[in-house]
Amino acid sequence: MTAVESRAATEPDATGPDAPGPDGTSPAAPGQHATGPATTTSWLARRNPTVKAAILLAASLATLGFLDPRPLLALYVLALVAVAASARVPARTLLLAQVPFVVFGVGLVAVNALSRPGTPLVEGAPVSVEGLTVGVALALRGLVIGVLTIGFLSSTPPRDLMVSLVQHARLSPRYAYSILAGHRMLAAMPARWATVRAAQAVRAPLRRGRPRFGVADAGRAAFALLVTSIRSSERIALALESRGLGERPRTVWRPVPIGRADVVLVLLVVAGWAAAVVLAISL
Numbered sequence: 001m002t003a004v005e006s007r008a009a010t011e012p013d014a015t016g017p018d019a020p021g022p023d024g025t026s027p028a029a030p031g032q033h034a035t036g037p038a039t040t041t042s043w044l045a046r047r048n049p050t051v052k053a054a055i056l057l058a059a060s061l062a063t064l065g066f067l068d069p070r071p072l073l074a075l076y077v078l079a080l081v082a083v084a085a086s087a088r089v090p091a092r093t094l095l096l097a098q099v100p101f102v103v104f105g106v107g108l109v110a111v112n113a114l115s116r117p118g119t120p121l122v123e124g125a126p127v128s129v130e131g132l133t134v135g136v137a138l139a140l141r142g143l144v145i146g147v148l149t150i151g152f153l154s155s156t157p158p159r160d161l162m163v164s165l166v167q168h169a170r171l172s173p174r175y176a177y178s179i180l181a182g183h184r185m186l187a188a189m190p191a192r193w194a195t196v197r198a199a200q201a202v203r204a205p206l207r208r209g210r211p212r213f214g215v216a217d218a219g220r221a222a223f224a225l226l227v228t229s230i231r232s233s234e235r236i237a238l239a240l241e242s243r244g245l246g247e248r249p250r251t252v253w254r255p256v257p258i259g260r261a262d263v264v265l266v267l268l269v270v271a272g273w274a275a276a277v278v279l280a281i282s283l
Helices: 003-010 049-063 069-086 091-097 099-115 129-155 158-168 173-203 215-242 260-282
Strands: none
Touching (some): 049 129, 049 158, 049 260, 069 091, 091 099, 091 129
């Protein structure tokens, strides 16, 4: 055995779900993040990812049945408190993460208030009461789903999610590990972009002591990022195929269990959802 083969035999698999990340860190343990803020001690981070994904999907579909802003506002406040407490997401992070949803919600309110016919809000104004009500309800619907999504993403490591989907949702390993590999590539793109731009800065002309970049430089950097990403995805695909992914049953090194606490989580969500809706309707 040559020195290269000996080193390859002792090094960990660089394409497996538990391989070190792009920054050289070791994979996260169950209930621990591979990327993003650490929430290893939060109660929600220790819950089963498949259960949380099912709750997120069911809650998102349940909001579609409301066009009254009152229950949606109650659900939004409840979701904010629940995510901040159970996932231990800092208030500043939680608020900043909602900015895209707020911008989207403002657009919904404006479009519906101006385009829907109905009773004018103010005499002579093109804003209708019915359109404003529907727009606010749609905006709150998006905010509720957004808060729940933030709580899910901040408390669910990608590796645990894929393993749990294979275990409990019977998702094909071909899809699960392909998604996980794509997630790791996406997480590595900012570092690759910085590397490409740093290489350009070495060759770029200086302006007042700083590299001068133009639109063409950004285009070349984007093309270089695209090429390197395609090459990496090709290597990963070949590595997964060479291991016979999906051809036979696979074992899991660190299974993700479902316990009584996951049942408690489901009951708490159902009870809280029902209580918020009943309270809002009764007001």
